[in-house]
Amino acid sequence: MGIFDWKHWVVILIVVVLVFGTKRLKNLGSDLGETIKGFRKAMNTEEGDKPAEPQQQAAPAAGEQLHKPQTIDAQAQRVEEPARKD
Template sequence: MGSFSVWHWVVVLVIVLLVFGTKKLRNIGSDLGGAVKGFKDGMKGSQEEKAAEQIPAQNQDGKTVDVQAKDVNKS
């Protein structure tokens, strides 16, 4: 069967425009763009949460609290 030529794609595009109209295609495009933006914002949010977990604990004065872990299973 092979791949389609440019003219085949032009004919398909014209048929799609006739069937759906430009308004519906514009709405589909904006919905798709909004979904991509939401996905990017979600990924950015998860990266910010990971960065916030790495920030040291602070007391109410805003000063950093140093915490030293002790190994209770010393041999």
């Protein structure tokens, strides 16, 4: 049966109540509820604040490429460091 046995959950609940106390667990539950409400409100606000999406641009012609490859021509040069005078 393992961890999903109801007897194990009862023992864990009793240990948690003894360690933290009922008052602290009650405060933790209300704080968690307020956090979830604030998160939901923020998610709804962000969705409502988004501006209308601009109209889509026309699709490129069949021969055009969206990202044309570019070649960069460069030559590496060796830089000599000045001799240290210690």
